[in-house]
Amino acid sequence: ExxxxxxxxxxxTEKSQAxxxxxxxxSGHATLYWYRQILGQGPELLVQFQDESVVDxxxxxxxxxxxxxxxxxxxxxxxxxxxxxxxxxxxxxxxLQGLIAGGYNEQFFGPGTRLxxx
Amino acid sequence: QKEVEQDPGPLSVPEGAxxxxxxxxxxxxxxxxxxxxxYSRKGPELLMYTYSSGNKEDGRFTAQVDKxxxxxxxxxxxxxxxxxATYLCxxxxxxxxxxxxxxxxxxxxxx
Numbered sequence: 001e002x003x004x005x006x007x008x009x010x011x012x013t014e015k016s017q018a019x020x021x022x023x024x025x026x027s028g029h030a031t032l033y034w035y036r037q038i039l040g041q042g043p044e045l046l047v048q049f050q051d052e053s054v055v056d057x058x059x060x061x062x063x064x065x066x067x068x069x070x071x072x073x074x075x076x077x078x079x080x081x082x083x084x085x086x087x088x089x090x091x092x093x094x095x096l097q098g099l100i101a102g103g104y105n106e107q108f109f110g111p112g113t114r115l116x117x118x
Numbered sequence: 119q120k121e122v123e124q125d126p127g128p129l130s131v132p133e134g135a136x137x138x139x140x141x142x143x144x145x146x147x148x149x150x151x152x153x154x155x156x157y158s159r160k161g162p163e164l165l166m167y168t169y170s171s172g173n174k175e176d177g178r179f180t181a182q183v184d185k186x187x188x189x190x191x192x193x194x195x196x197x198x199x200x201x202x203a204t205y206l207c208x209x210x211x212x213x214x215x216x217x218x219x220x221x222x223x224x225x226x227x228x229x
Contacts, residue, residue: 040221040222041221042124042206042219042221043162043206043217043219045216045217106167107164109161111159112159112160112161114159
């Protein structure tokens with residue numbers, strides 16, 4: 001069964017350091033999402049890609065976060081410098097395509113990267 | 119006020135109980151309503167989705183949407199220990215793929 005792959009699964013870093021997370025979506029999925037899930041909260045969308053283009057990055061803290069999906073396949077999310085408040089689970093999801101008129105497009109989630117900033 | 123409100127629990131029930139999970143929302147533009155299940159240290163997985171108002175049943179699970187009250191529910195019949203997980207409601211409008219999640223309710227089903 002096809003799955004969204006993420007690495008690393010766990011990352012511990014000190015504040016002010018740089019961290020990067022990688023996501024490989026399900027093959028053929030054009031849309032890729034990065035969510036952040038703080039402990040005890042639901043996931044919140046950080047950035048959405050359609051192929052290699054950013055569709056929505058309105059909730060991405062652009063002073064320290066960046067995301068790219070250069071070839072429209074896998075994606076990297078970077079934080080530099082990391083802050084204590086960035087400790088969270090970073091989830092990647094993918095879906096087959098963008099909006100379908102009158103239809104539903106399921107988002108499939110990866111296992112996440114749990115980040116701890118000390 | 120957050121767009122989606124969900125009682126975070128936790129909720130503990132005996133095996134075989136009927137479980138009711140609920141969310142309320144404020145954005146009347148939401149058209150798609152989802153329930154996700156998230157096991158510890160895993161990503162969320164879609165349980166059910168409903169478009170607009172109405173009921174949807176899948177085995178032991180029933181999802182209900184009442185758009186007039188801005189209220190959605192998930193019912194689990196004959197709950198099993200394997201149902202122990204965090205249940206997240208999520209919603210989106212018809213014009214965006216962005217999912218807006220509730221906080222999640224942690225459910226424990228005791229054997």
